Structure formats: C-alpha cells, structure tokens
Amino acid sequence: xxxxxxxxxxxxxxxxxxxxxxxxxxxxxxxxxxxxxxxxxxxxxxxxxxxxxxxxxxxxxxxxxxxxxxxxxxxxxxxxxxxxxxxxxxxxxxxxxxxxxxxxxxxxxxxxxxxxxxxxxxxxxxxxxxxxxxxxxxxxxxxxxxxxxxxxxxxxxxxxxxxxxxxxxxxxxxxxxxxxxxxxxxxxxxxxxxxxxxxxxxxxxxxxxxxxxxxxxxxxxxxxxxxxxxxxxxxxxxxxxxxxxxxxxxxxxxxxxxxxxxxxxxxxxxxxxxxxxxxxx
Amino acid sequence: xxxxxxxxxxxxxxxxxxxxxxxxxxxxxxxxxxxxxxxxxxxxxxxxxxxxxxxxxxxxxxxxxxxxxxxxxxxxxxxxxxxxxxxxxxxxxxxxxxxxxxxxxxxxxxxxxxxxxxxxxxxxxxxxxxxx
Numbered sequence: 463x464x465x466x467x468x469x470x471x472x473x474x475x476x477x478x479x480x481x482x483x484x485x486x487x488x489x490x491x492x493x494x495x496x497x498x499x500x501x502x503x504x505x506x507x508x509x510x511x512x513x514x515x516x517x518x519x520x521x522x523x524x525x526x527x528x529x530x531x532x533x534x535x536x537x538x539x540x541x542x543x544x545x546x547x548x549x550x551x552x553x554x555x556x557x558x559x560x561x562x563x564x565x566x567x568x569x570x571x572x573x574x575x576x577x578x579x580x581x582x583x584x585x586x587x588x589x590x591x592x593x594x595x596x597x598x599x600x601x602x603x604x605x606x607x608x609x610x611x612x613x614x615x616x617x618x619x620x621x622x623x624x625x626x627x628x629x630x631x632x633x634x635x636x637x638x639x640x641x642x643x644x645x646x647x648x649x650x651x652x653x654x655x656x657x658x659x660x661x662x663x664x665x666x667x668x669x670x671x672x673x674x675x676x677x678x679x680x681x682x683x684x685x686x687x688x689x690x691x692x693x694x695x696x697x698x699x700x701x702x703x704x705x706x707x708x709x710x711x712x713x714x715x716x717x718x719x720x721x722x723x724x725x726x727x728x729x730x731x732x733x734x735x736x737x738x739x740x741x742x743x
Numbered sequence: 744x745x746x747x748x749x750x751x752x753x754x755x756x757x758x759x760x761x762x763x764x765x766x767x768x769x770x771x772x773x774x775x776x777x778x779x780x781x782x783x784x785x786x787x788x789x790x791x792x793x794x795x796x797x798x799x800x801x802x803x804x805x806x807x808x809x810x811x812x813x814x815x816x817x818x819x820x821x822x823x824x825x826x827x828x829x830x831x832x833x834x835x836x837x838x839x840x841x842x843x844x845x846x847x848x849x850x851x852x853x854x855x856x857x858x859x860x861x862x863x864x865x866x867x868x869x870x871x872x873x874x875x
Contacts, residue, residue, distance in 0.1 A: 466847045467763075479761050486757050494751040519751055527751050575753075578760030601755035611753060665765060668755045713835050714768040715846055716759075729841035736838050 470721050473577070473590045480578060492526070499528030502554050508535035512588070514546060516558070517598040519605050527605065529596075530555075536588065543591065544572050544583035547609075560609035567722060570657030574599055574609050580659035582722045600662035602671060616658050619675050623683040623701070628694035644690035651685030651730065653723050654678065660717035660727050666710045674710035675702075677717035677727035684730035687737065703738055711735075763850045767828060774825040781818045819864055823857040 464475050487495050499518055504511050511533045519527040532550050539549040544562055551558045561571040565584045572583040575598040577591055588595075603611030629638075661667050661676035675683070683702060686692055702708045708731070717727040759765070791802040805811045831849050834840045840849055 465851060466844055468844045470843060474760055474762060481758055482756055482761050484756060488757065490754070490757065491752065493749070494754075496754065517753070521750070575758065578758055579762075596758070598758055599753045601753055601759055603753050604750040605753050606750065612750060662755075663759060665756070665759075665768070712768060713832060715764040715841075716762065718841065718843055718846065719762055719764050726841055726843075728846075729838075732835055732838050732841060735836070 467719065470719055470724050474579065495526050497526055497528045499530035502530060502532045502550075504533035504535050505553060508533065508538070510536040512536050513594050514550075515594065515596045516547075516550070516609075517605075518558075518608050520557070521607055539588075541587055541589070542584055543576055543586045543588060543595075543597070546588060547572075547583060547597075558609075559607040568655060570655035570722075573657035573659045573662075573722070575601055575662075580663045580720045580722075582657060582659070585722060600658060602662055602668045611662075613658065615671065616661055616676065616678070617656075619679045620656070620682060622675065622707075623679055623686065623698070624694075625682050625686060627686075627689065627692055628697075629691070630693050638691040640690050647688040647690065648685060650725055651681060651688065654681055654685075654725055655723060656682075657722060659720050659722055663716045663720045665714055665716065666712055670706060670710045673706035675707050677711070677731065680708065680711065680734060681725065681727040681730045684734055687734065699734075699738055699741060702734060708734060708738075763847055767850050767853065770824060771828040771832075774821040774828070777818070777821045778825055781821070784818075816861070816865065820857060820861040823860040823864075824853070827853040827856045827860075 467474075496517065514532050514534055515529050516532060517527060518530045532554060534546050534549060538553075539545050542565075544565060547558065547560055547562075551560075560574070560583070562584065563569040563571045565572075567582050567585040570582065573580060574583055575596075576583065576586050577595050580600060583597075597609065599605055599609045600611045603613070604615075606612050627638075656678060658676075658678050660681075661678040664677055667674055667676040680702075683698065687695055687698055692698075711728075711731045713728060713732070715728040718725075718729070721727065788802055788806075791798040806815060831840070831853055834849070840846065
C-alpha cells in the first residue's frame with residue numbers, strides 16, 4: 463500500500479500537495495527570495511532530455527538566489543541525481559557548486575532537497591524523481607554558494623553534546639571492553655553520517671534553530687548516553703534537560719521519514735525524554 | 744556569524760514536501776488552537792443559558808443555522824482529531840510506535856478514527872434528538 467511508508471528510501475507518491483499552501487515568500491527576507499533564473503538548453507544532439515530546476519546562488523554577483531532550469535541528456539548521464547549534477551558541471555555550467563565525495567552514501571556530503579524531501583544525491587535514482595525534478599540545498603541553512611550550505615551552526619550544536627567518550631575512572635591497561643549486548647545498544651546511532659538531512663527537514667528546527675539541537679545532534683547525544691563505557695551519563699542528561707535543546711522536539715518525525723541511512727532519530731529523542739523522566743522518579 | 748548573516752537562507756516550509764508526519768503534527772497544533780476558540784464559544788453558550796431564555800434562544804438560533812451547524816461539525820472533527828492525535832502522542836511518550844511503518848499506520852488510524860467518531864457522534868445526536 464503506497465499510503466504506508468515502510469522505509470525512508472520510499473519516494474512519496476500519494477501526497478495531495480507538493481508543497482504546503484503557503485505564500486512562496488512567507489517570512490522570507492529579501493536577500494533569500496528566489497528569483498526566476500535562466501534556462502540552460504541541452505547540448506546539440508541530446509537524445510533523452512529531462513529538465514531539472516536547480517537552486518543557484520552566487521555570492522559574488524550581489525544578486526539574490528535564483529532557480530535555473532537545466533536540460534539534461536539522460537542518455538549521456540549516469541543513473542543518480544549526483545550524476546546529473548556532475549553532468550551539468552562538466553557539460554553545461556562549470557560554475558555549478560555542490561559538495562560530493564564518496565558517491566555511495568557513506569560520506570553525507572551531497573545531502574540536498576530533491577523533489578521536496580532531503581536525501582543524498584548519490585543514492586537517489588533519477589528514475590525515482592518527478593517529471594520535472596527540483597533540487598534545492600538543505601533547508602533552513604545559510605547558503606555559501608548554489609547547493610553548498612554553511613554547516614558551521616549545526617556542527618557547533620554537535621560539539622555541544624561532547625560526542626566523545628568521557629570517563630573519570632583510571633584508564634585501564636587495555637581497551638575498555640563491552641559485551642556484545644552493550645555494543646548492540648549503539649546500533650542505530652553510530653551509523654549516522656552527519657549529513658543533516660533530518661535536522662534540516664525538521665520544522666521545529668526551522669523555527670528554533672538557534673536553541674533546539676535538532677534530530678541529528680540528539681541522535682548522537684543518545685548514542686553517547688547509551689555507551690556502556692561512558693561515565694558522564696548524568697552530566698549529559700543535565701545538559702540536555704532544557705525546554706529548547708531537547709524539548710522543542712514535538713515528535714513530528716520528519717527526521718525518521720527522511721534519514722538516508724534508515725536511522726530513527728525520533729525514537730532516540732523519545733529515549734532521551736524517557737531517561738530524563740525515569741531519572742526524576 | 745557575521746559573514747553568515749549576509750548569506751541567503753535556503754527555503755524550508757515553502758518547498759518541503761507535506762508528509763503525513765508533518766501534516767498531522769501541524770493539524771494537531773491547529774486543532775488544539777481551534778479547540779481553545781471553541782472553549783470560548785462554549786462559555787458564551789453557557790453564559791447565554793444562564794442569562795435567560797431570550798439570549799439563550801438567539802444563541803440556539805445561530806447554532807441551528809447553516810453556518811452554526813457547519814461550525815459545530817468542524818468543531819466535532821477538530822475535537823476528535825486532536826483527541827486521537829493526543830492518544831498517538833501518549834504512545835510515543837511511552838517510547839512506543841516509532842517504526843516508520845507504525846508511524847504511518849497510526850497516523851492513518853488517527854485520520855480514519857476521527858472521521859468515523861465525528862460522523863458517529865452526529866448520527867447519535869440526531870437519533871437522540873429525534874427520539875425525544
């Protein structure tokens with residue numbers, strides 16, 4: 463049944479609206495408004511053309527962002543959305559700027575908003591996209607250029623949960639050991655690639671990015687709370703017990719819906735809330 | 744952040760695809776807000792009843808008008824949507840129902856149950872008022 467989503471990798475098909483019925487420029491500052499851009503025709507002799515609308519922003523131009531449309535020859539291009547971007551950069555407009563590295567979904571660099579939801583460009587098939595796909599950078603981020611967001615703020619939030627092993631006991635002679643069961647507690651947390659698809663797709667983070675930590679960072683907070691070797695659980699919980707840092711999560715669950723690694727930040731956040739409740743009783 | 748603030752903010756609500764997750768969350772908020780307004784309307788109705796037959800009958804006339812009935816029906820639906828959504832939230836608060844398929848199944852159950860309960864309430868109230 464298409465109404466029931468079993469895996470975050472399923473592309474939405476049954477939504478009534480493609481976007482919320484709000485004005486395009488609702489609450490958008492003048493410098494962030496997206497103007498119509500230019501059309502880039504396919505090179506002569508293109509055989510199978512698909513048009514992609516791509517967000518562009520050039521900091522040196524002094525102009526506000528715009529939406530360019532590119533005609534892409536799918537016959538000449540690889541199967542993934544990242545291949546499309548590379549094809550555009552190589553064949554049409556070499557100034558198109560985006561991050562990419564591993565091209566196989568383990569580095570998290572090419573996270574972006576494709577057809578309205580966040581995913582990695584390297585693991586999204588062109589065949590899964592709409593008739594006329596849209597490509598925007600991650601949402602609610604300051605844009606450095608084109609599809610490259612400034613991640614300084616979200617990484618600062620990440621450092622706030624001190625994502626490293628903290629101990630107060632004397633360091634043992636060898637490694638700090640875990641049982642297989644203790645190790646299993648970290649599953650679903652360590653796989654996070656910090657692409658920030660979830661955080662940037664979280665409405666609560668849109669409204670309170672300055673103080674709410676967001677799903678990606680809270681999933682990592684959970685990962686360190688769950689670590690049997692970590693000895694700072696109490697301090698970590700103290701730092702999280704805050705109306706904004708943690709409790710701005712209203713269980714919207716866009717995070718779990720969009721995670722390109724199939725992780726469950728929503729569940730992890732509920733776990734943190736439960737730990738805090740248990741501690742109080 | 745000084746260099747950052749000159750940079751444009753990428754679009755969010757304007758372009759993010761509505762999904763059952765976000766739509767139900769927003770409607771839960773919205774119906775909660777609307778319930779607050781209906782609570783005021785309920786007080787108006789009670790005050791009118793206490794004030795005597797003349798004010799009460801004029802409020803009753805409005806409630807039984809076309810607009811009044813539509814508002815009452817919408818209010819019933821808001822009530823049940825918020826109630827069912829609230830129960831769904833209680834499961835989440837207990838740490839349950841976070842698998843993606845469960846999130847979607849429970850979401851659609853909330854939508855369906857609120858519709859069924861709304862219609863059932865109206866049928867029941869019609870039957871009660873006509874049997875009197």
